[in-house]
Amino acid sequence: xxxxxxxxxxxxxxxxxxxxxxxxxxxxxxxxxxxxxxxxxxxxxxxxxxxxxxxxxxxxxxxxxxxxxxxxxxxxxxxxxxxxxxxxxxxxxxxxxxxxxxxxxxxxx
Numbered sequence: 001x002x003x004x005x006x007x008x009x010x011x012x013x014x015x016x017x018x019x020x021x022x023x024x025x026x027x028x029x030x031x032x033x034x035x036x037x038x039x040x041x042x043x044x045x046x047x048x049x050x051x052x053x054x055x056x057x058x059x060x061x062x063x064x065x066x067x068x069x070x071x072x073x074x075x076x077x078x079x080x081x082x083x084x085x086x087x088x089x090x091x092x093x094x095x096x097x098x099x100x101x102x103x104x105x106x107x108x109x
Contacts, residue, residue: 001046007035007036007039011034025068036107037107044103
């Protein structure tokens with residue numbers, strides 16, 4: 001399964017266009033534009049599984065900087081400040097990694 005099996009390719013493209021400039025990435029806005037915020041809990045878990053590059057059950061900071069590239073291989077890398085802001089918004093227990101429930105924190109805040 002791929003992200004385009006769950007999310008519209010045009011919505012993904014629009015979300016990536018919205019954050020092309022460095023330091024313009026907003027997780028909440030990206031999730032809204034990409035359509036992730038309209039998906040069911042089970043669909044979000046599947047999206048998370050696809051985004052979890054090493055299948056550890058978590059997205060760690062070193063994986064997070066390549067977050068946009070999981071949607072499109074030519075997308076930019078997140079800046080250090082974007083990565084830290086994203087991590088802070090979704091890391092509910094402060095362990096330095098995001099679990100599947102962290103995505104829900106951003107969407108439903």
